[in-house]
Amino acid sequence: MIKVIVAGFRGSMGQKTVNLVQKTADFKLVGVYSPEVTDLKPQTYGLASEVQVFNTLKTTPPVADVWIDFSTPSGVFENTKFALQHHIKPVVGTSGLSDQHLNDLKETAQAENTAGLIVPNFGMSAVLLMKFAKEAAKYFPDVEVIEMHHEDKLDAPSGTAISTAKQLSEVRQTQAEPEVKETLKGARGADYNGVHIHSVRLPGYVAHEQVLFGGEGEALTIRQDSFNRDSFMTGVAIAVRKVGTLKELTVGLENVLS
Ligand SMILES: NC(=O)C1=CN([C@@H]2O[C@H](COP(=O)(O)OP(=O)(O)OC[C@H]3O[C@@H](n4cnc5c(N)ncnc54)[C@H](OP(=O)(O)O)[C@@H]3O)[C@@H](O)[C@H]2O)C=CC1
């Protein structure tokens, strides 16, 4: 039995994750965390009486194997650190961790001898998009990313877009860009190591990304679409089952796919 805590349990992804844990025979929900809740009775949230509801990190969490985090960009760093310090393996879906945060967490993971998995995107389509885009960038170094999300998304660009740009810049040869005068600030989007990222926020959208490559007289577009949040749950279940096989804090679902 894998004992699980869900952080951000009342959110869109948190609720899906609680359902997943409850209906999976070898997973057991032992705790849920949100600093926003004031009522700590599990029954209030339709949870079994043995599930510990907590709203502060100044507490001892229930004994658990895995901490699944779908919280907020402002809370994820402290949450992940807390999990590692209590030897609970984090499986982090929340976006917004900076490179500096990531390095700090890797050091904590090493010091606490506790592994974990940071997953920019649990969707198989997104994992494959990043893999294919990385391959294409060897041949098409001119590339831009457009990510499109629901209007409630708190951060921009998306974690997936940053992860895509990071992987592209590992393989592509940097292109010299002409100096462009932006007549409207932001027209060329964000810039991650020369990869421009454009963020769209609209009602009706869930999570989508396009990687556009341009070459001499030709173009290649790779696109993925997450039409609903259930699409992420297969990846979450895999991560929870496989995080125990990791030796360190690792980034990317591809590292636990066989
Ligand atoms: N990796 C992936 O595949 C995916 C990642 N995500 C990411 O997951 C995160 C959550 O997304 P989503 O569920 O849509 O967001 P929501 O806003 O629906 O949910 C976030 C929840 O976190 C709670 N919360 C606020 N602060 C904290 C904190 N410090 N610790 C724990 N919980 C907290 C909120 O409580 P309250 O409601 O009371 O304010 C809220 O219920 C985002 O960063 C998003 O980008 C989303 C989809 C897929």
Ligand SMILES: O=C(O)C1=N[C@H](C(=O)O)C[C@H](O)C1
């Ligand atoms: O906020 C979301 O919805 C999503 N966030 C993640 C991100 O920032 O990339 C993953 C997915 O795109 C959905």
